[in-house]
Amino acid sequence: MYLGEGKNMVIDLEETADSNLDAGIARWENFPASYMSHHGTACCEIAREWITGMDYSQLNAGHPLTGPRWLRKLFKWGPSKWPMHWCQAVREETLDCGALGALSHQLFLARGVRSFAAQFILEFNDVSTRHWGESWGAAGCDPHWISNGLIYHEGSAVAVEGNEVKLWDATATWWINPKQFGGYAGLLAVRLFDPTADASTVFTWGEHRIPANTWHKVARAKADFASKKPAPKPRAKRRTRTTKKVAESAVAA
Amino acid sequence: MKVYISGLYSGTSPQPGIGLSRSLRIAYPDATLVGVEYSNRSSGIHWQGFDDLWLQRPWEELDLAAYGELITELLDGGALWISGTDLEALWLASVFPDGHANLLSPPAVGLSRITKPGVEAHKGLPLQIPPFVSTDESDWDLHAFCRKHDWRVWLKGPYYEAVRTKSWEQFEAVRTALSKVWSTQRLFLQAHVSGYEESVMLAAYKGELLGCVSMRKRDLTEEGKTWAGDVQEVPEEFATKLREIIRDVNWTGGAELEMVRAPDGQRWLLEWNPRFPAWVHGATITGCNLPAMLVEAATGIPAEKTTGSGEEFTRVVLEVPVRSRYPLAPLPEPYGGGIGHSMKHPSGMPALAERLHKLHPHLMTANAGAENGTNGNGSHANGYAKVPDSFVHDLKQQDYAKMETPSFLFLDTTAADLFERASTLARNLSTPETQIVNGYSIKTNPDERLIKLALDSGFYAEAISLLEVQKALQIGFKPEQVILNGPGKWWPEGLMPKERMHAVFCDSIADLKRVIAAADRGELKSKVFGVRLRTPSIKSRFGIPVETPDDFAALIDAIALLPRDSSFGVHFHMASSHIGVGQWWHLYGAMLRWCRSLEKLAGRQIEVLDIGGGWFPDDWHEGREDDFTKAVQQARATLPNVRQIISEPGKAMAQPSMALAMRVLEIQDISDDTTEAVVDGSIAELPQYFFYPHRILRRNGETGELEPLRRGKTRLMGRLCMEHDEVAANVELPEGTQPGDVLIFCDAGGYDRSMSYVFGRG
């Protein structure tokens, strides 16, 4: 959207594909996206109807693609015990990012928006991850989502048009910037789940092309004005090159 | 090279002067940069980046002709001038209508094309202008605009300031304040657009676009000003169009297009500022130095290269030493008993606005006549509200000679027509599966004539107390035509009808249990037992809440206890005049969803829906058939078992059906154009004065003609010795109005009538 031509999308695999991230992807390769379980009885049905009804009311005539930020007024962020059922989730005081991501995904679906569960790998510093490790441990929860300065995180992806998506961080309550420069809280990798996808399904997120159901390393952006512009080349050709390179790295992961 | 740079204010709503100096210093290290200011209270005068300072007296003290000559000399002598404030740029355009090679700000023709709110120059760009309306319209039409846009509206001046006005009372106060500060009645109301703010900044010289950048606000101050942002290229399709426009308006200087990007991706243009924005240096440090491009184009002197790193910038707060020979001014004294030092606009911008209004009125006129500026009522912006013919017809039948004032007047054919229309609408919307029927809310006006009209027009009587039930029965309603509602339905004791009523809606779980017990004992009979739902997300004290999962579960359990041999119904009510029309319809959709959940979870079919209300008459009666048709279809699609929908128009029926006549007691001129008049009516008869404007007519004592009052500068003050007893402000009494003349306040038949009180009558 902002980079109509993708001409500054210079992908530097050196920077992103370090061994740390590969280890992170390997570690979280078999992590399923979190989901709410249902007891199959009225308890969970009431809870689900309540939270989707509340979500629609909270829209206050806003656009259906408005992120459900109100969830974070209801729930603090913190450790959760899994598996989690609907009837439990709505009564918790704190929810982890998996629960918040799973709920936001379901709320978008209930609004009639195409939504996909999303997993992220983010970069943080040691002091942050140490605090989180301690507090998860104290609550009797496994801090399996923290590893070597990286964290596993969840949210949802919503389709804006066709397979063009926006990524909702339900915990931070913001849309993730498609231009990623790395560093503190930077998004290094993403996986979007689409149970209906086939091998050719690719999502568009800003300048990124993200194949469905597989971890995809997020290429770093270069600032538009910061360096000399690359020599002019035909537009379509550049885009193809960029896409291909990103896709290759994901397959390799 | 010598560059004069104005707009050095560096507070919470900063001007670009300091940023301009920093950007130009990179491009032209040896240039002499002179800061221009009009107050020594602008902290930017102390910025060390300025080689010199040209401090003027505030605008109210300047001799504009002499100042114009001084600037001409500077420009003729080769100095450049970059203006950092809108009003200064406007004034300079009037001094140099065709520009000056060294004046790096837009010529008059360019400025006339960017006037708010229409911003004519935007045409061709992929942008829309949020709906707006000029405050030249009548108060009646302005109130309609606010309702239409859910009271998410901003009152804006033609150059600076925008204030959110959430209610009519607030709107009136802000209008008075802004008109006074900016010496103009020509303000406008603009609908709010939710989304993310972004801007395009550009530099142009003699119609050639030199460069442009896009910036998204990534952090904001409390006033919504940029604190941090990211800077990116402008998409080529946007830049191409912009290039054409800039050529067309022959732009010179900087500019900023301020926009909001809505969740659906649509961009809305809020304003086009005729100067660089305060964040100009934010773009420079990312590598795009637009002020340098501008100076380079104007002088032909190559700029030093600007190198940038990253594309994001942020602000920090810095302390700097005060410039030698420019000691700080003392703080002004707080007003007696006041809080704070009240020192807005130290450079006298409002004074410049006032002077420009006199000098160049065409430049200072808000362009509110464009297509989205119409109010949709077909009325022209002449300050008159349209008064329905039936009002005039009914009011002419009254005998004013003998009339004691103040006095409520019943508009009989108007009232009959309203009920007839409501009844026809309900009939037309009904289908064999679902009957649509109206309910008359007795509390909106318990006048017997209205209750009788309701009865004759096939309405149900909607009561909130047993006294109201009894009144309906006395007038001829049968118990089976009565709906009982609200928390006071048991009051006063002993008046509950023995016969079966049409519907009883429970206002709380406790109320529901009491209803069930009374029904079990045979003391309360109703065809429909139901619940009133409290609107989640919109504050209300009524109905059963669903705010928490436990509330919701308790409601589901309670519904299961309702008598099985009666139908089940749901009632919800929220005043659309209060939350706005768009939001009311969203609420309607939301409530249908809650109903569907209740039906599914409680295992009771919803057969009756009772929906209200509080409609402003124009929002209910005027061309809404399509909305209602859709609403009925939506209800059927969501709740297939609904057999009856009871619609409660609320005050939409009562409000137009009565007017209040009062007499002028005294008229006093306060100044050349403002007048105060005292009337024998008061807020005791018009307690709704704070919530909406009334259309007012003056009866000409000689001819008997009824003349509407338009917007003006007269205040009508009530007879009560109460400070806030002002029944209308901003009106103009027709020529020849004198003490003894009758003024008629229309639209007084709703809560004005039913909540009027006896006061100051001995």
Ligand SMILES: [Zn+2]
């Ligand atoms: Zn359950």
